[in-house]
Amino acid sequence: MxxxxxxxxxxxxxxxxxxxxxxxxxxxxxxxxxxxxxxxxxxxxxxxxxxxxxSTLPTRIRELAILRVAHRRECEYEWSHHVSMAKDAGVTDEEIAAVQRGEASDEFDRTVLTAVDELDEKSQLCDQTWAALGERLDDQQRMDFVFTVGCYALLAMAFNTFGIQLEHD
Known part of the structure; x- marks a missing residue:
């Protein structure tokens, strides 16, 4: 630490x-x-x-996005805390494991993961991904989505840099 x-x-x-x-x-x-x-x-x-x-973002979508950020940023602290929050939002163990692989059985969940990956890699969404998110999310929700991904990327950066450790073994 x-x-x-x-x-x-x-x-x-x-x-x-x-x-x-x-x-x-x-x-x-x-x-x-x-x-x-x-x-x-x-x-x-x-x-x-x-x-x-x-946030206007549905809890399940928020948690899938945060888990994908935590995985991509290799932030064990963020990952561990949001696994339980994702489960509380109805995300299954199988879906959580799939997030790590960048996979999802649901088409919109795949769009969410793709959007996280695009934001993390390019700091923007392509028109196709923006439109795909818009099939279920309104403009405010898409704004909350972008800010959620950015916030949790920042938190992962801070947690990893500061060496924040899990509270339990």
Whole structure:
């Protein structure tokens, strides 16, 4: 670990306020690492909470996209946390394994994975993929999709760079 999680008993009032955006979430190594920079945590978590709680994107699609990002970015921390969230959204173990291979039995799920791959490789979607996403997602949902992929690519970069480790073996 390059940045050790800051124990909760060392959080000042600014840190507690910054991390309160994730109220209800259990304290974990990611939040405890963000505690080193309360101003950044407060700004970032407000955006991240939108993506997790108030985004227009269907939860299942969001989790498939995040899993694909986590796999592509080799982010074990992000992957492990979002596998359980994906399962809660109805994604099966078989579908989760397929995400790692870039495969899906459902045509729209394949479009989602393709879109993640395009964004990760080229920082944009081709017209065909944009249109395919539009078969089930409206413009706001497609915007939330792009921002979700970008946010979780950033998080994977941060988690991997800071050396954030899983809370369990």
């Amino acid at each position: 390059r940045l050790q999680p800051l124990p909760a008993d060392q959080w000042d009032e600014a840190t507690q306020q910054a991390l309160s955006a994730m109220r209800g979430a259990a304290t974990n190594n990611a939040l405890s690492t963000l505690a080193h920079h309360p101003a950044l945590a407060k700004a970032f978590l407000r955006f991240n909470v939108h993506l997790l709680m108030t």
